[in-house]
Amino acid sequence: MRTWFITGSSAGLGRTLTEKLLKRGDRVAATLRKTHALDDLKAEYGDRLWIAQLDVTHIPAIHQVMQDAFNALGRIDVIVNNAGYGLFGSVEEASDDQIRKQIETNIMGSIQIIRAALPYLRAQGEGRIIQLSSAGGQATYPNYGYYHMTKWGIEGFAETVAKEISIFNIGLTIVEPGALRNGFVSNMDSATPMEVYAQTPAGEVRRLIQNNAFPIPGDPEKTAQAIIDSVDVTPAPLRLALGPDAYTAIRSSLVSRLDSLDAQKDIAMSTKVEE
Structure with a gap:
């Protein structure tokens, strides 16, 4: 039996992970903004589900909840950084408040969860961190610029x-x-469209x-199971691409970037200091 700490557990992939882990006999420390969303699971699984209210944009609350979870449960084996916010719109359309929320949730929230957990994981001598990113942490699509910014950023940090x-x-x-069939894409926050982008790639998307x-080809149940299974792999895989669209998009992006880099080799080498 493992003990897991999962942010953003009320819906989507976080909820699916929580259900699967409880069903197989593990313990879960579930954090979410509306705690009543897990009332059904609490009634079914009792003390194996520890629940705390948490908005990951509130940094002091992150450290308090992390302390409370370790104090209550004794040890936590896996930290799952799942809470996220999606903003859909071209870079010109989004508001400053939307951009700020994108950064505070996906980057600062994830960073602070890891920072809060590390002292406890070091003290117990082992642990695993699962950082949810996206195929959009390696590839890009019009209208997802701010979302990509946070995923590319958190991947550099996590690596x-x-x-x-x-x-x-x-x-x-x-x-x-x-893309997962759990409503995330359709429930993203949307910027107010500008007519000038109607007949552009952003408008097409x-x-x-x-x-x-x-x-949207991704199966949330299979995706959650693959994440759970990854914790049994030692050493921990640095990256785990899940979904045919993720594999195709990430591979295409990496090949294109490598081809561009190789084409610039002579230029890169020509700028060294001559001894």
């Missing part, structure tokens, strides 16, 4: 953390799902979303 904490027997995996024509 650095993985190098710093492996010496303490703490593993970290960056999970990169594609907007119409696909509005017409339910944007492909």
